Amino acid sequence: MLTADKLREFGADVDLGLARCMNNEGFYLMLVGKAAEDQRLTLLAQQIAGGRMEAAFETAHALKGMYANLSLDPLTKPISEITELLRSKADADYTALLNEAQAQFERLCAL
Secondary structure, eight states: OOOHHHHHHHTOOHHHHHHHTTTOHHHHHHHHHHHHHOOHHHHHHHHHHTTOHHHHHHHHHHHHHHHHHTTOHHHHHHHHHHHHHHHTTOOOOOHHHHHHHHHHHHHHHHO
16 A cells, blocks of 8 residues: 555655645645556657657656656656756667666656
8 A cells, every 4th residue: 555654765755745735644645546557667668669750748747746746856857957958969878768768767656
């Protein structure tokens, strides 16, 4: 069962996330649970692999907003880096960042 303590161990800034949710722990945990069900990380990897960089930017930007608003810092960091690389249209290898994001997402889902 997902708890604030488990999220703290994960590396989330739970106090900030709770503040954004009017200190309603049940609401915050529900939103984090929905984030753990979101499949856009897989979509992002597919978009990047397929060279659909504009679509990938939109997906990465949405994920960045979701993870940052919930203060899921271990996920926010790699997704933020991907977002900024896509924003600048950098010719980059996204593999390591996508792998890090996927690993952190799996950690979140395991909580």
